[in-house]
Amino acid sequence: MNLSLLSANKEITFIILLIFGLLTFATILFYIWGIVKPETNLIELKIRTKSWWSMAFVFIIASIIHPVISYFAFGLLSFMALRELASISKNVREEDRRIIIWCYLSIPVQYIIAYYGLFNLFVIFIPVIMFIWLPFMLVIKGSTNDISKSMSVLPTQLMLTVFSLSHLAFLLSLPHIQGFNPGGRGLLLFIVFMTEINDVFQFIWGKILGRHKIIPKISPNKTWEGFIGGILTTTLLGYYLRFLTPFSPTEALIISFIIGCSGFIGDIVVSAVKRDIGLKDTGKMIPGHGGLLDRIDSLSVTSVIFFHIVYNLYYT
Amino acid sequence: MRGIFLFVLYRILMRNFLRIIVGVKYFNVESLSKNNQFIIVSNHNSHLDTMAIMSVLNLAQLKKVHPVAAGDYFGKSPLKAYITKLFTNALLIQRTKTINSQNPIELMFECLDRGDSLILFPEGSRGTPQKMQQFKKGIGIVLQKYPNIPYIPVFMQGMGKILPKGESLLVPFDAYVVFGEPSYSNSNEIEEIVIEVEKNIVQLSHIFRKN
Numbered sequence: 001m002n003l004s005l006l007s008a009n010k011e012i013t014f015i016i017l018l019i020f021g022l023l024t025f026a027t028i029l030f031y032i033w034g035i036v037k038p039e040t041n042l043i044e045l046k047i048r049t050k051s052w053w054s055m056a057f058v059f060i061i062a063s064i065i066h067p068v069i070s071y072f073a074f075g076l077l078s079f080m081a082l083r084e085l086a087s088i089s090k091n092v093r094e095e096d097r098r099i100i101i102w103c104y105l106s107i108p109v110q111y112i113i114a115y116y117g118l119f120n121l122f123v124i125f126i127p128v129i130m131f132i133w134l135p136f137m138l139v140i141k142g143s144t145n146d147i148s149k150s151m152s153v154l155p156t157q158l159m160l161t162v163f164s165l166s167h168l169a170f171l172l173s174l175p176h177i178q179g180f181n182p183g184g185r186g187l188l189l190f191i192v193f194m195t196e197i198n199d200v201f202q203f204i205w206g207k208i209l210g211r212h213k214i215i216p217k218i219s220p221n222k223t224w225e226g227f228i229g230g231i232l233t234t235t236l237l238g239y240y241l242r243f244l245t246p247f248s249p250t251e252a253l254i255i256s257f258i259i260g261c262s263g264f265i266g267d268i269v270v271s272a273v274k275r276d277i278g279l280k281d282t283g284k285m286i287p288g289h290g291g292l293l294d295r296i297d298s299l300s301v302t303s304v305i306f307f308h309i310v311y312n313l314y315y316t
Numbered sequence: 317m318r319g320i321f322l323f324v325l326y327r328i329l330m331r332n333f334l335r336i337i338v339g340v341k342y343f344n345v346e347s348l349s350k351n352n353q354f355i356i357v358s359n360h361n362s363h364l365d366t367m368a369i370m371s372v373l374n375l376a377q378l379k380k381v382h383p384v385a386a387g388d389y390f391g392k393s394p395l396k397a398y399i400t401k402l403f404t405n406a407l408l409i410q411r412t413k414t415i416n417s418q419n420p421i422e423l424m425f426e427c428l429d430r431g432d433s434l435i436l437f438p439e440g441s442r443g444t445p446q447k448m449q450q451f452k453k454g455i456g457i458v459l460q461k462y463p464n465i466p467y468i469p470v471f472m473q474g475m476g477k478i479l480p481k482g483e484s485l486l487v488p489f490d491a492y493v494v495f496g497e498p499s500y501s502n503s504n505e506i507e508e509i510v511i512e513v514e515k516n517i518v519q520l521s522h523i524f525r526k527n
Contacts, residue, residue, distance in 0.1 A: 076336075079488075080339070083339050083488050083489060083490060084339075084490055086489060087339070087474065087477070087489040087490035087491075088490075094445075097477070097480075097483070097485070097487045098485055098487070100487055101485065101487055104487075104488065283490055284341060284492070285341065
């Protein structure tokens with residue numbers, strides 16, 4: 001492990017300690033809770049916390065050891081997320097099997113572009129080049145039955161899983177700013193931590209105060225109380241964690257608020273897809289959480305929004 | 317030597333390939349380690365099915381397990397038969413009766429008498445993806461003669477999407493392999509045994525979909 005990085009960068013060390021501190025706190029809390037009130041059903045929460053430990057561990061290792069490992073790890077994440085989405089999606093026709101290979105192949109290309117920091121190519125490769133290439137390939141295949149469905153489903157899947165998540169990797173390719181030590185790595189830890197903690201707090205506030213449902217048709221567990229409580233908590237946290245970013249206090253508040261809102265958007269968009277298919281979870285990969293997409297649904301929106309805000313404020 | 321070859325091929329290469337690249341997820345693999353000799357019975361949609369099962373067996377089991385495969389398909393040419401046997405230890409049987417072919421059931425009996433294990437796909441062919449066909453009665457005949465050898469029901473989902481019949485290009489998709497508990501048949505009648513095994517696998521699929 002690159003320990004020199006940790007000692008040289010106290011901001012990064014702090015956020016990592018905070019993550020593990022929170023997890024330790026949650027683990028102990030549920031343990032004591034289980035002893036004091038054995039009648040409450042905490043199994044689900046305990047499994048979730050356990051999964052959080054492994055996810056935090058993998059994420060931190062992948063983001064701090066070496067940039068190349070980070071690109072590789074995020075590429076793999078995109079791949080698994082796309083695979084999951086492609087597996088559950090009912091709108092893709094059987095003859096589109098071979099077209100999906102093109103979607104998979106776009107992943108290494110997108111991440112190599114991110115690695116070399118080719119910004120202009122990076123932002124157009126999927127939404128322009130792949131969006132032209134995929135329909136073209138579908139047409140070449142010949143069958144026009146239901147082809148417009150495939151033409152819209154496949155590119156959307158690419159946007160949700162590959163385009164969005166690759167922005168996390170691109171954060172590491174951003175040039176160094178004088179006087180801003182945490183750099184791209186700090187921004188990466190900031191956005192991922194903020195997104196996930198926003199999910200967690202929306203969940204917690206919803207459990208404690210939740211009364212009024214926001215969109216019962218799509219996600220019956222989402223309440224106004226959880227939504228507002230989550231966003232306020234996230235905004236406040238962002239204010240205190242702004243040392244990971246180049247933001248001023250006001251910017252930190254506004255951007256954190258935006259992260260909270262956009263996380264919610266990602267969450268319900270994937271929920272709606274699941275509803276359409278009739279599934280509760282997108283997969284069975286993470287015990288207690290469901291599939292990979294159930295966990296990174298919010299991230300698929302926050303990463304893009306956050307990246308472009310930072311890029312336009314500080315890197316142009 | 318043979319054991320190490322199979323171990324590297326399945327436990328290391330195939331297993332990681334299936335789990336990371338292809339997206340196969342295993343459930344209740346522990347039920348395999350409870351017996352030394354068994355008959356694995358599974359639904360069948362893809363060539364990958366055999367690979368998926370073999371890549372979770374341990375070294376001792378790998379050396380002694382024989383997937384029962386169609387001789388008229390895998391044994392079409394001597395080379396194809398040789399390759400199939402080299403990589404999978406397959407027991408090739410003829411699905412249609414010919415004059416000089418040995419009775420497929422007797423070949424399976426020989427295997428079991430030696431103390432070896434079998435992997436059986438009683439549907440008889442891969443069929444259309446995601447659809448289960450009616451089981452053939454071979455499994456009933458085998459289990460009737462060997463009531464002391466447990467059968468392990470296995471339910472697979474999604475394999476037919478990754479590599480369906482008639483396709484040569486493998487496309488990664490999520491797939492699931494669910495192992496049931498080792499079971500012994502309650503019946504002595506061939507037809508009843510077949511129905512029981514089939515029911516067992518269907519039940520596995522229900523449990524899997526519920527959770």
